[in-house]
Amino acid sequence: MGFQGFYQRRQHTFWLSLILLHVLFIIPSYSQESCTETGDYKCHETDDSKFYHCTGPKHGILKNCGKGLEFNPSLKVCVWPGVDHCKSQRDQSKTTNDVGATAKPPTKSTTTSKPSTHPQTTSKPSTHPQTTTSKPSTHPQTTKIFELTGPCQPEYCKLPKCKCPGPEIPGSLPINAIPQIILLTFDDGINEHNIGYYRDLFGSNITNPNGCPIQATFFVSGDYTIYKDVKELYGQGHEIASHSKSHKFPHAYWLNSDYKTYSDEIVGMKNWLSEKADIPAKDIRGMRSPFLAMGKDAQFKMLKDNRFYYDSSMVTGSLSTTTEIPTWPFTLDYPVNKKYCLLKYCPENSYPGLWEVPLIRWYNDKGSACSMADSCIIPPNSSAVVNFLKDNFNRHYKRNKAPFGIFLHAPWLKNNLKPLKKFLEEVALKNDVWIVTVSQALQWIQNPVPLDKISKFRNWKCKLNN
Secondary structure, X not given: OHHHHHHHXXXXXHHHHHHHHHHHHHOOOEEOOOOOOOOOEEEOOOOOOEEEEEEEOOEEEEEEOOOOOEEEOOOOEEEOOOOOOOXXXXXXXXXXXXXXXXXXXXXXXXXXXXXXXXXXXXXXXXXXXXXXXXXXXXXXXXXXXXXXXXXXXXXXXXXXXXXXXXXXXXXXXXXXXXXXXXXXXXXXOOOOOOHHHHHHHHOOOOEOOOOOEOOOEEEEOOOOOOHHHHHHHHHOOOEEEEOOOOOOOOHXXXXXXXXXXXXXXXXXXXXXXXXXOOOOHHHOOXXXXXXXXXXXXXXXXXXXXXXXXXXXXXXXXXXXXXXXXXXXXXXEOOOOOHHHOXXXXXOOOOEEEEEEOOEEOEEXXXXXXXXXXXXXXOOOOHHHHHHHHHHXXXXXXXXXXXXXXXXXXXXXXXXXXXXXXXXXXXXXXXXXXXXXXXXXXXXHHHOOOXXXXXXXXXXXXXXXXX
């Protein structure tokens, strides 16, 4: 009869058989005991770079993360290597599967060859080159911390003194147990042209959940600044930080400045603020570069040497997608990955204990990215501005609650003060939203307190700097 004759008489059977072969052999489906429902995601049994997309009870499709990434079951996304995100899920699965069985303690060889924080280290040396004996300076027992190299290692970099960059929530607290921090900051001089906007904004009785007034951070430059106005804002509890003495043009001036220039400009401005606005020098803890133009290691060595608490000049966030999970502030104990410092002239060395509060990119209604809220092009009407603020807020609030920075310059308030106040009034009604200074945010990150105990967190109590 031949194939043609069989095909003509058995067309229906032929196509059903072909479809069955496709389902069985071309679309891979694997037995996965931890899958309980369709659409869920589960870790691979041994390989953190793989995961299962569950297609039903005990079945799922095996998928791979991108190169160098590992699956995070809490966020249901692939992230940079760090804490063994899958360990708790594997332990839970093992406990479930071993019900009724006699528990067996781990053997000595298992304990020594597979540390609980990174059982995958020996099987994936490429993601953690610094754990090998060829780079002893990264060993946790090293005394030369300033020589740390390679990717940040969360098993060694721990709060309160150290935090790796990434989307992970401090203290591994569940998202519903942490506050959504809003950082409201303003750059440049404070004078008669903008003090009225600030008095209007902060005199509008917007409060945090504990009834204390909301707080902002002012990165003040010496050009056109009236220091009695700075003192007024400091007296209301706002934070004052350094933004340089001159705010000199052009942009390239800051990219090419040396250690002495940064010291003269940033430490010099700190001294001016202390002397002319009567602010204790210890309360001036941070800086932001003019034009966000960084000066490589000259800038950061100057900060470290002069015991600054933090910098807020680096920009992170995708230019092409709005789906990237926001980054939490981090320390510079390890050289910063380019992913978290996307502009030019990033530092190349490590600066243990110095915090970075990055500017996480915003997006307008067209999906265009911008480093600061006031550099995005948006329709010139109040409702569009409120929606713009809400959309960017929700990218943080509905994902991992990384601090949401509203980074502005005073001229933006001329046309947008009312919609900004409307937005702040609305979000302030949420019992998990706190509008605090940069230093207050870092104090919580270093010692994370759950929402049900946050009323006792002394760093967020009502503050007046009399």
